[in-house]
Amino acid sequence: MSYAKVLCVGLVGVTGHLVEVEADLAAGLPAVVISGLPDTALHEARDRVRAAVVNSGQRWPNRRITLNLLPADLPKFGSAFDLAIAAALLGGSGELPLLPLEHVVVLGELGLDGTVRPVRGVLPMVAAAARAGVGKVIVPAGNAAEAAVVPGVRVRAVDTLHRLVSFIRDGSPLIEPEPDDPSPAGGGPDLAEVAGQGLGRRALEVAAAGGHHLALVGPPGAGKTMLAERLPSILPELDDEAALEVTALHSIAGLLPPGGRLLRRPPFQAPHHTATVPSLVGGGSGLARPGAISLAHRGVLFLDEAPEFSRGALEALRQPLENGRVRLARSRGGAEYPARTQLVLAANPCPCAKPAGDAYCECPPQARRRYLSRLSGPLLDRIDVQVKLPPVRAAELMQATVDSEPSATVAARVAVARQAAATRWAVLGHRLNAEIPGPYLRRPPWRLPGPDTAELRVRLDAGSLSARGFDRIIRLAWTIADLDGRDRPDREDVREAIQLRTGDAA
Known part of the structure; x- marks a missing residue:
C-alpha cells in the first residue's frame, strides 16, 4: 500500500479545524512535496520528519512522497503536523499498520532526534477534535495535562516518535496524563x-459587579494602580465555558503556566505604554496571534499612564470594546479572537503630576487640555465609570489596613449582584449589565419611569451627554440597584450613576 491518512487539527485564530494528513508514495526520483497551503514552518517539516524517522531507527522510503493536507484551501500554520506526517508517511511506505490510529487525532512537533516537543494551541485543537466527533487524541507529553481538561476526549501522550511507532506496531502503552490537582487560589493583592x-x-465595586469599563484620574500616589490591580480579586472565578476560552487563548499564545490546568481566575494584562497596535489587539506575520486585549478576555486590561500610549494604539481598542471580538485581516486569511474584557485606564491630570494635586499644578491650561485630550472623546465615551481621585490624606494612610474592607467581603457582594443581573437578563441571553443593548433598556418592561431619567434627558438634549452615554448611565443604575439588593433602579441610583459617569451629581 502506498497511501495512508492520519487525522490532525489546524488552527485559524482560536478556531480549530480537522485536517486529514495524506501521504502517497510513488515510484520516481526521491522527493517530498507538501500541498494544502502550508506555511514556512510546515514546509520545513520535510527535513525535521526525515531526520526524526531515521534517528528513531525507521527506514526512510527512497521514493517520491506527496503529502497533502485536507481541506486544501484552509491555510495551515505551525509545526503541530510533524507527528501526523511521520505516521502517515510510515504507514504509506508499509512500515506501520495504521489501524490503531483510525479516528485518532495526532498532534506534535518533532525534534531531529525523534523527540516529540510541545506545541502551542493544543487545548483549542483538542476541543475542535471533540466537536468533530473524534474521541481520542495523541499529544506531546508536555501538553498532556492541558489536553486532558477538554471533557469527553481520551488523551494519551508520547515523548518520542519511537514510542508512537511501538504503540502502533506492538500495542505498547502510551503515557497517560496525570490527574489534575488544582492548587488553591494564591493570595494576590487585597483591596484592604x-x-x-x-x-x-x-x-x-460597581465596575466589577456590572462588567463596566473604568477610568481613574488622579495625582501620583492616589491609588490608581493599586485599585486597578485589585479589580481581579473581587471578580468571580470563571465558569467552565469562560475558563476554556481563556485557557485556549493563553495556549495559543504559549503563555500557559506549568501543569496546563484551566485558568479559573480572571486574567490581568497590563502592557507598557510603549506597546504597539499589534501587541494590544493582535497581529504578527503569518497567523495573527492574540494581543493583550484578547489575553485579557473575561478579565481586566489595565492601561497605566494611558495618555502616554500612542493615539493609534488607543483608538484601535474602540471597535473590540464595542463588539467583544477582534477581527484581524491578513493576505492569507483572517483570524478572529474573543476580546470581552474590562478596560481600566489610569491617568495623571497633567504632565507635571504633582502629588498634592491640582493645587500645586505648574502646567498651563493648554498643556493640561492637550495632555488629557490624548484620550479621545469616542474612546472615553465607551468608558462607563470615570472618576477623579483626590490625594491621599495622612489619616487615611495610617488607617489603611484597619478600616478598609478586604477583597473577599467586596467579592461576595459582587457575586450576589452578578447573579441578580444574570437571572434578570437570561431571557435576552446576557449575564452582565454592561452587555445589554441600549434599545432593551429604553422599552418595557425595563424602561425606567420618566421622572427618574428626567435629568438624563435634559443632558442628552443639551448635548452634554451622548446617546451612548445615556445608555451607559442606565446600565450603571441597574448595577447600583443590584449591589443594593433592589429589583429596579430608582432616582437616587440614576443620580449616583451620573456622578460615576461624569464626576458631578445630578
Whole structure:
C-alpha cells in the first residue's frame, strides 16, 4: 500500500479545524512535496520528519512522497503536523499498520532526534477534535495535562516518535496524563491595602459587579494602580465555558503556566505604554496571534499612564470594546479572537503630576487640555465609570489596613449582584449589565419611569451627554440597584450613576 491518512487539527485564530494528513508514495526520483497551503514552518517539516524517522531507527522510503493536507484551501500554520506526517508517511511506505490510529487525532512537533516537543494551541485543537466527533487524541507529553481538561476526549501522550511507532506496531502503552490537582487560589493583592479613596473603591465595586469599563484620574500616589490591580480579586472565578476560552487563548499564545490546568481566575494584562497596535489587539506575520486585549478576555486590561500610549494604539481598542471580538485581516486569511474584557485606564491630570494635586499644578491650561485630550472623546465615551481621585490624606494612610474592607467581603457582594443581573437578563441571553443593548433598556418592561431619567434627558438634549452615554448611565443604575439588593433602579441610583459617569451629581 502506498497511501495512508492520519487525522490532525489546524488552527485559524482560536478556531480549530480537522485536517486529514495524506501521504502517497510513488515510484520516481526521491522527493517530498507538501500541498494544502502550508506555511514556512510546515514546509520545513520535510527535513525535521526525515531526520526524526531515521534517528528513531525507521527506514526512510527512497521514493517520491506527496503529502497533502485536507481541506486544501484552509491555510495551515505551525509545526503541530510533524507527528501526523511521520505516521502517515510510515504507514504509506508499509512500515506501520495504521489501524490503531483510525479516528485518532495526532498532534506534535518533532525534534531531529525523534523527540516529540510541545506545541502551542493544543487545548483549542483538542476541543475542535471533540466537536468533530473524534474521541481520542495523541499529544506531546508536555501538553498532556492541558489536553486532558477538554471533557469527553481520551488523551494519551508520547515523548518520542519511537514510542508512537511501538504503540502502533506492538500495542505498547502510551503515557497517560496525570490527574489534575488544582492548587488553591494564591493570595494576590487585597483591596484592604488601599488607603482611603472611598469613591474609587465604590467605582471599582460597581465596575466589577456590572462588567463596566473604568477610568481613574488622579495625582501620583492616589491609588490608581493599586485599585486597578485589585479589580481581579473581587471578580468571580470563571465558569467552565469562560475558563476554556481563556485557557485556549493563553495556549495559543504559549503563555500557559506549568501543569496546563484551566485558568479559573480572571486574567490581568497590563502592557507598557510603549506597546504597539499589534501587541494590544493582535497581529504578527503569518497567523495573527492574540494581543493583550484578547489575553485579557473575561478579565481586566489595565492601561497605566494611558495618555502616554500612542493615539493609534488607543483608538484601535474602540471597535473590540464595542463588539467583544477582534477581527484581524491578513493576505492569507483572517483570524478572529474573543476580546470581552474590562478596560481600566489610569491617568495623571497633567504632565507635571504633582502629588498634592491640582493645587500645586505648574502646567498651563493648554498643556493640561492637550495632555488629557490624548484620550479621545469616542474612546472615553465607551468608558462607563470615570472618576477623579483626590490625594491621599495622612489619616487615611495610617488607617489603611484597619478600616478598609478586604477583597473577599467586596467579592461576595459582587457575586450576589452578578447573579441578580444574570437571572434578570437570561431571557435576552446576557449575564452582565454592561452587555445589554441600549434599545432593551429604553422599552418595557425595563424602561425606567420618566421622572427618574428626567435629568438624563435634559443632558442628552443639551448635548452634554451622548446617546451612548445615556445608555451607559442606565446600565450603571441597574448595577447600583443590584449591589443594593433592589429589583429596579430608582432616582437616587440614576443620580449616583451620573456622578460615576461624569464626576458631578445630578
